[in-house]
Amino acid sequence: MRWRRVALGTLVVMAGLAFAWPLLVRAVFAPLLEDEWGGAATLGAARWLFSDRLVLHDVTAPQQGADAPMIEVDRIELRFERTPLLHDPGKLVSADFLGGRLRWQGRAVCTVERVEYRYGGEDDKHVHVHGIAGDVTLEHVGDWIDVITRIVEAPGVKGDGQGELLREVTVVDGALALNLAIAGGEPQRIAFAPLACRLRPTADQALAIDALAATVLGGAVNANGSVDWSGEAMQWHLQANLQQLDLAEAGARLAWLPTSSSGHVDAFADLGSVPAGGLGGAGWVHGRQVAVWEQAVAKRVVREAGVEPDRDDAFEQIRCELRVDRGRLYFDNVTALGEPLNLFGNGSIRLDGEDLELGFVPRLRSVDLDRTRPAENDPTVSDVVTGALVEIKVEGSLDGVETFVQPLPVVTQPLRAFLDRIR
Amino acid sequence: MRPQPWCALGVALFAVACSNVLTRRPAPASNEDVAASVLATRVNYALMQEGVPGYAQLRIAADARTVTLEGALPTPESRAHALEVARTVEGVEAVVDRLTVGAPLVEEPR
Numbered sequence: 001m002r003w004r005r006v007a008l009g010t011l012v013v014m015a016g017l018a019f020a021w022p023l024l025v026r027a028v029f030a031p032l033l034e035d036e037w038g039g040a041a042t043l044g045a046a047r048w049l050f051s052d053r054l055v056l057h058d059v060t061a062p063q064q065g066a067d068a069p070m071i072e073v074d075r076i077e078l079r080f081e082r083t084p085l086l087h088d089p090g091k092l093v094s095a096d097f098l099g100g101r102l103r104w105q106g107r108a109v110c111t112v113e114r115v116e117y118r119y120g121g122e123d124d125k126h127v128h129v130h131g132i133a134g135d136v137t138l139e140h141v142g143d144w145i146d147v148i149t150r151i152v153e154a155p156g157v158k159g160d161g162q163g164e165l166l167r168e169v170t171v172v173d174g175a176l177a178l179n180l181a182i183a184g185g186e187p188q189r190i191a192f193a194p195l196a197c198r199l200r201p202t203a204d205q206a207l208a209i210d211a212l213a214a215t216v217l218g219g220a221v222n223a224n225g226s227v228d229w230s231g232e233a234m235q236w237h238l239q240a241n242l243q244q245l246d247l248a249e250a251g252a253r254l255a256w257l258p259t260s261s262s263g264h265v266d267a268f269a270d271l272g273s274v275p276a277g278g279l280g281g282a283g284w285v286h287g288r289q290v291a292v293w294e295q296a297v298a299k300r301v302v303r304e305a306g307v308e309p310d311r312d313d314a315f316e317q318i319r320c321e322l323r324v325d326r327g328r329l330y331f332d333n334v335t336a337l338g339e340p341l342n343l344f345g346n347g348s349i350r351l352d353g354e355d356l357e358l359g360f361v362p363r364l365r366s367v368d369l370d371r372t373r374p375a376e377n378d379p380t381v382s383d384v385v386t387g388a389l390v391e392i393k394v395e396g397s398l399d400g401v402e403t404f405v406q407p408l409p410v411v412t413q414p415l416r417a418f419l420d421r422i423r
Numbered sequence: 424m425r426p427q428p429w430c431a432l433g434v435a436l437f438a439v440a441c442s443n444v445l446t447r448r449p450a451p452a453s454n455e456d457v458a459a460s461v462l463a464t465r466v467n468y469a470l471m472q473e474g475v476p477g478y479a480q481l482r483i484a485a486d487a488r489t490v491t492l493e494g495a496l497p498t499p500e501s502r503a504h505a506l507e508v509a510r511t512v513e514g515v516e517a518v519v520d521r522l523t524v525g526a527p528l529v530e531e532p533r
Contacts, residue, residue: 222479241479264476274456
């Protein structure tokens with residue numbers, strides 16, 4: 001009988017421990033979690049068995065104000081350098097946040113499948129974010145979106161005349177959509193999907209963005225960068241490569257590009273804040289089989305050359321160097337080779353879309369008189385056909401351009417004068 | 424004295440030479456703030472033109488005349504090629520190698 005009582009007593013103690021242990025663990029770790037979280041947090045359950053690992057269930061940062069977002073996480077798995085409670089736990093070696101939701105005014109506006117934090121030393125810390133979905137708008141979420149807002153509203157960057165370039169960021173089914181305000185036009189929405197990146201804290205208020213990858217308009221974007229918001233003026237830097245952007249898809253989605261567009265474009269941009277303030281950087285654009293003749297500026301340039309483009313016409317190659325400097329975007333060494341024209345030129349535009357200034361020297365690829373206006377009606381045609389140098393100037397703003405033709409006097413006048421003399 | 428036809432040819436050649444100068448006339452020189460970006464851009468363009476696989480995922484840091492390449496390239500050959508290409512870019516005097524060999528973090532687009 002005695003052994004039965006002992007066994008029963010052991011079972012009762014074990015059952016009691018099994019029942020009480022999670023409550024005990026929760027009671028011990030809940031205050032610690034609050035410290036780590038940086039504010040009030042509630043904990044549904046906790047699991048810990050005298051190891052360096054701790055699992056927390058149903059963690060919530062309660063709403064602190066009507067407009068404050070609330071974070072809910074289904075499960076958090078933490079691993080420390082040493083066993084907590086028994087020793088000083090040391091650094092957090094890894095943390096996995098599984099099943100996160102961001103709520104705003106009672107509505108789940110964003111879900112995150114998994115966030116991974118890994119610590120391998122002061123120079124090897126990174127955060128992976130996987131599976132973002134939902135509906136997030138700039139005005140509703142916290143610090144990170146504030147960071148993005150401050151970047152796009154930096155001095156010198158203006159989209160719609162209201163100081164906004166980026167009106168809204170939306171994340172739906174893993175696709176990040178940027179709602180861009182284009183000067184004088186309707187906002188343009190560009191979707192990036194799927195989006196993946198690695199965020200690596202480099203200081204208390206600075207982080208590196210590694211291996212950002214997404215698809216956009218049929219092409220691929222790879223980017224890296226850094227943001228430092230420790231000072232009064234935020235410092236940031238971004239390097240992005242765009243590969244195989246599909247102009248046909250871009251034309252279907254972007255109002256300022258005609259639907260008849262086709263071809264593929266690669267591009268690179270190195271942009272960032274500069275010590276003097278504002279935006280600075282450089283880049284390049286490289287296109288293949290590009291057809292954008294229906295685009296307003298392109299159409300006017302071609303017409304000024306006295307040529308009517310055909311549906312099958314395309315620039316076999318386009319190359320352009322870009323530079324953002326002292327409030328202007330410069331297009332240097334623009335070279336476009338194709339039918340019906342080759343174009344060479346350069347120019348610039350103010351970053352707010354005003355004060356456009358472009359100059360192109362056209363060369364007919366092959367002379368087809370059926371496609372040119374009669375020379376007697378249009379002296380430009382005879383210049384272009386004979387290979388004389390004229391420059392097609394484009395001036396104005398993104399809202400409206402003016403085009404006109406002028407001879408290049410330095411070259412054409414001495415040559416013409418000389419030819420006149422020898423006739 | 425009547426000018427000779429070869430003079431016309433000379434003037435025409437001069438005109439063609441001038442046309443190249445005109446169509447490639449430089450915009451105002453970039454200031455120091457963007458000089459590093461211009462150099463990084465040149466290196467990136469050279470890597471693209473030379474067909475270095477995985478060039479789009481590299482981080483290129485430029486400082487005065489020194490360029491640092493950071494990231495993963497798929498093979499030792501592509502790593503050596505990238506370094507060689509960067510060294511030949513105008514304005515680059517030194518290349519710091521922080522490249523590794525291994526699978527890129529993301530796939531190349533098709």
